[in-house]
Amino acid sequence: MKLLHLSDLHIGKIVHGYSMLEEQKNVFQQIINYIQSEQVNAVVIAGDIYDQSIPRNEAIRVFDDFLTELAQKNVPVLLIAGNHDSPDRISYANRLLTDKQLFLLGSFNGSLQKVTLKDEYGEVNFWLLPFIKPLSVHDFFEEHSIESYDAALNAVIRTADIDYNTRNVLVSHQFFTKSGVEPIRSESELNPVGGLDAINTNLIEKFDYVALGHLHGTQKVGAEHICYAGSPLKYSFSEIRQTKFVLLVEINEKNNSVTTKKLALTPLHDMCEIKGKIEEILSKEFSSLINKDNYLHVILTNEEEILDPMEKIRSVYPNVMKYTPENSRTKKDSINTQQNSEQTNLSSYELFSEFFLNVCGCTMSQEQAKIVKELLETEVAE
Ligand SMILES: [Mn+2]
Incomplete structure (x- = not known):
């Protein structure tokens, strides 16, 4: 079975004031061409369909066209919501769409969802897991204490009825790392703070292939069969040295190694x-x-x-x-800001006072100080 693995489409994204819609339409056409030329059997889209949870009308239309074209090619589509997507919007009409072989899963409903496709060697189970947070999973597993992303994934995988003697593909949109290996990150991913969201790949190694979304650079995580497809376009200047790809994944008989091949995408404007x-x-x-x-x-x-x-x-x-x-001058400034941020433990009022002094060249009058304090208090109360 040949899969095309893509992710992080971010349809409707605006980069420094420039709409990416024309770029996105163009890159989707390249993807459709690959589906045809490589005779792909299924398309996996591992989250972040839209850039915003409430996408603009034009963005919805572009996705609608893309999905319709995939359906017309009779290629099953397995799709999950990412952290940028609204789960309910992604799930819209999904029970009706399964008839068209479009499997769209926006919300996590307590367990991994299985979709089974067949090829000449038998069944391949696709396990769909939309983006989850510890808090959203916690409600489904009251007996466990789920405080980290790692614990959340652990509970989800452990309670799923997976037969590892058959072929299994996991589709997920989380931040997976292999301990000790630093992943390639991009500014356009919206990094959560610290490494708190990191999940160890040990939990998912037994799948035959893991189709990941979230990181925008194409990369493997600790194993040949655990891959981030990356975004189809460059969405920040931190990605200028990356080439963008979709992954062609070939799954043969069980225990016969899965191969991945990178298919390059070319933007209209680099x-x-x-x-x-x-x-x-x-x-x-x-x-x-x-x-x-x-x-x-x-x-x-x-x-x-x-x-x-x-x-x-x-x-x-x-x-x-x-x-x-x-x-x-800018080099000196950046050294100063670094030093400042190291010693910053100032209250909002103190920070504002300093800002006022910098801009106006004098300290605030008593009356001004009073207004600022009042404003800051209402801000906190809201
Ligand atoms: Mn993304």
Whole structure:
């Protein structure tokens, strides 16, 4: 059986003010082409369908078109909600859609959901697990104390009726790590604080394949058969050096190794970074070497302040998304902020007083101080 594993579509995402919808439509067409050329038997979408829990109308339409086209190709689709999705919206009409071989699971309802597909070697069980938090799982397992993501996954897997003598695929959208191995992370993932959400891969090693979503860089986690497909497009400048892929997974007889192959995706506009003084960057010599359609992050190294830098850059590079000054002043500032944040244990009032002093050059009057204190108190009360 050949699966196409994708994840983290983030349909409707806006990156630095630029809508990604046209990019997304284009990349979905590439995915449809792969389904045809590789004769794929099922498509697994491991969460973060939309970028927002209440997606914009245009985003819903783009997903509707994609899903309809998959259904018309008669390819079963196994899909779960990610942390960006609204579980109920993803589950909408899902009982009706199973007739079309579309298996959409938004909410966790107490146990892993099984969907069985068949190939020439027999049955393959797909276990669908939408994104879960310890608190949301806790209600279903009152006898256990579930305080961590690791404990939550443990309870879910342990209570599932999985026959490991048959072939099993887990579809999940959590942050899995192999102890001691640092994963590749991206800014667009919305990292939760610390490593509290990390789950050890020991819990899922017995599956024949684990189709993961959540991390935006394509990667294996501690084993050949536990994979993050990554997002189909670059969604932040931290991903500029990544190539984006969907994974073609081939599952044969039980215990015959599962193979994965990366199929590359090409964006309409690539995302890159250029660096230099503004006069260099705007020069013909420099700009003729750059694809001007690309989405750009421009790092300006001029020492002096530049008036309307974005406008100047845009006159040559229409798709500039962001610029950052980088000179002796900004380097000094960043050292200062680092030092400040190390010693910051100040109250909101103290922080504001400091801010006022920096901006106005004097301390607040008694009356001003009173207003700020009152405002801060109402803020807390709400
Ligand atoms: Mn994501």
